[in-house]
Amino acid sequence: MGRLMISAVLGLIAAPAMADGAGNFVIVNGTDAALGQLTIRRAGTQDWAALVSAPAAGARAPVTFTNPDCAFDIRATVAGVGPLTWTSVNLCGAKSVTLQRDSAAGVWVDYDQ
DSSP: HHHHHHHHHHHHHHHHHHHTOOOEEEEEESSSSSSEEEEEEEOOOOEEEEOOOOOOOOOOOEEEEBBOOEEEEEEEEETTTTTEEEEEEEOOSSEEEEEEEEEETTTEEEOOO
C-alpha cells in the first residue's frame, strides 16, 4: 500500500513537467551526411513546418520551438540517401536531439535531457 501511494505521488509530481510540452532544443546531425530540407510535424498529423537550416554532418543548430505536445516527426533529405523520417521524437524536456542513421539499422534519435 505504501509503495502504491509513493508511486501515485511521484506520478503527480512528474505530470506537470510533461504538460509543459516541447520547448527550445538543439538538433544535432549524427548521420555522417549533409542534411537538407529539415521539417517537423506533430506525430499523427500531415502538416510539415520548416525548421532551422539543417546542420552539416556532426554539427549542431539551436531550434527555437514551443508546442504543447511532446511527440513529433522530424524529416530531412539526407545526401545520397533521400528523405528520411524520425518518428515520434519526444521533445518534452529534450535539451538536444541527435538524428542518427545507419544503412542496416535504420534511423533513430539520441537524446540529451
